[in-house]
Amino acid sequence: MRNYLMIFLIPFLLGNYCFAQENEVLTFSHGPYLQNVSETGATICFNTNRLVVPGVMIKSGNNDFELKVSSTDGLVNVGNHIHKVRIENLKPGQLYEYKLVAKEIEEYYPYIVVFGDTLISKSYSFKTFSTTQKQVNFTVFCDIHDQATKLAKYLDSNAIEKQDCYFLNGDILGHIEEEAQVYSSFLDTCIRKFASEKPFYYARGNHETRGKFARQLKNYLDLPDNKYYYGLTIANTRFVILDGGEDKPDTTTVYAGLADFDNYRLKELEWLKKEVVSEEFVNAQFKIVIVHMPIKQDKKNWYGMAFLAEHFGPVLKESKIDLMISGHTHKNAWIKSNDSGFGYPVMISSNNNYIEAQVNKSEISIQLKDLDGKIVDEYVVGKR
Numbered sequence: 001m002r003n004y005l006m007i008f009l010i011p012f013l014l015g016n017y018c019f020a021q022e023n024e025v026l027t028f029s030h031g032p033y034l035q036n037v038s039e040t041g042a043t044i045c046f047n048t049n050r051l052v053v054p055g056v057m058i059k060s061g062n063n064d065f066e067l068k069v070s071s072t073d074g075l076v077n078v079g080n081h082i083h084k085v086r087i088e089n090l091k092p093g094q095l096y097e098y099k100l101v102a103k104e105i106e107e108y109y110p111y112i113v114v115f116g117d118t119l120i121s122k123s124y125s126f127k128t129f130s131t132t133q134k135q136v137n138f139t140v141f142c143d144i145h146d147q148a149t150k151l152a153k154y155l156d157s158n159a160i161e162k163q164d165c166y167f168l169n170g171d172i173l174g175h176i177e178e179e180a181q182v183y184s185s186f187l188d189t190c191i192r193k194f195a196s197e198k199p200f201y202y203a204r205g206n207h208e209t210r211g212k213f214a215r216q217l218k219n220y221l222d223l224p225d226n227k228y229y230y231g232l233t234i235a236n237t238r239f240v241i242l243d244g245g246e247d248k249p250d251t252t253t254v255y256a257g258l259a260d261f262d263n264y265r266l267k268e269l270e271w272l273k274k275e276v277v278s279e280e281f282v283n284a285q286f287k288i289v290i291v292h293m294p295i296k297q298d299k300k301n302w303y304g305m306a307f308l309a310e311h312f313g314p315v316l317k318e319s320k321i322d323l324m325i326s327g328h329t330h331k332n333a334w335i336k337s338n339d340s341g342f343g344y345p346v347m348i349s350s351n352n353n354y355i356e357a358q359v360n361k362s363e364i365s366i367q368l369k370d371l372d373g374k375i376v377d378e379y380v381v382g383k384r
């Protein structure tokens with residue numbers, strides 16, 4: 001009797017499910033959020049619930065809006081999930097206004113495509129970076145461990161309008177199990193508070209390497225060269241974002257033979273050696289490294305940190321970076337240049353603190369803030 005009932009029920013249930021999908025109204029499900037902003041480019045990311053041609057209408061000043069779409073291998077991108085519209089040839093230091101566009105594809109046959117509604121969002125704005133800007137303002141969050149309410153509380157006291165960008169410095173997620181967690185743990189909060197108008201740059205922590213969805217995190221970001229290690233220039237400052245990988249040896253039982261971070265870090269090291277002799281790095285007045293696990297000499301270093309200290313420390317020492325900003329230890333610390341082992345100071349913020357910093361032509365100023373936005377410590381790094 002039960003089997004008999006199921007034979008009738010399954011088509012009915014499936015039919016209802018398909019009907020619900022087909023009748024969902026086209027919406028922007030998440031976003032927009034800015035990624036990979038530079039002096040001349042920006043990527044605008046968003047998500048729709050139906051198959052669309054994603055686009056962005058953009059303009060500066062009194063000019064007319066221009067529609068931009070992205071393409072891959074000669075085909076204009078279409079999709080029903082995450083969209084990343086890359087816009088190039090922007091002017092440095094320019095304020096841009098933009099709107100999202102989603103042109104629905106109702107039927108997609110080889111020689112006929114039937115379009116449905118076109119959805120257009122409200123206006124947002126962002127500014128490209130400029131070599132001539134006198135100051136760089138940025139905020140660093142780390143070790144949020146899925147606590148979006150903590151991130152929101154930090155942002156309540158953060159001077160959002162003054163920031164050029166944000167760095168999410170690792171362990172923002174605990175371990176990554178599914179897409180919904182990426183949105184609920186940080187991304188939706190970032191979008192709600194700042195990310196539609198200010199970009200964030202991700203520095204992967206050791207916890208973001210864990211869980212069955214860890215390999216998909218990159219799908220939600222737009223990283224230079226699609227790597228978790230990269231350089232970024234804002235005005236007189238070169239930021240070098242590093243991925244420290246896991247904190248324990250690749251052979252650790254709980255990694256189940258699925259970790260290959262020694263090889264990964266050595267490849268990253270080769271990139272770093274090129275980065276520190278690049279024109280952008282050499283010509284920058286200030287060089288700041290953003291890395292989740294601090295790179296410092298310490299006999300108590302676990303495997304991952306010891307690996308970074310052994311291989312990356314000497315390269316960073318030689319290249320005379322001005323400051324390293326880290327997390328991971330869940331304890332605030334200011335490690336002086338003479339104590340890090342590599343000639344640079346290290347600022348570590350705990351899992352209940354965040355950093356606001358400014359770079360002008362002569363110094364880097366850092367404020368360490370608590371959950372209520374109270375400044376608990378301040379530091380200044382002068383020009384070397």
Ligand SMILES: [Fe+2]
Binds near residue numbers: 171206292329
């Ligand atoms: Fe960590």
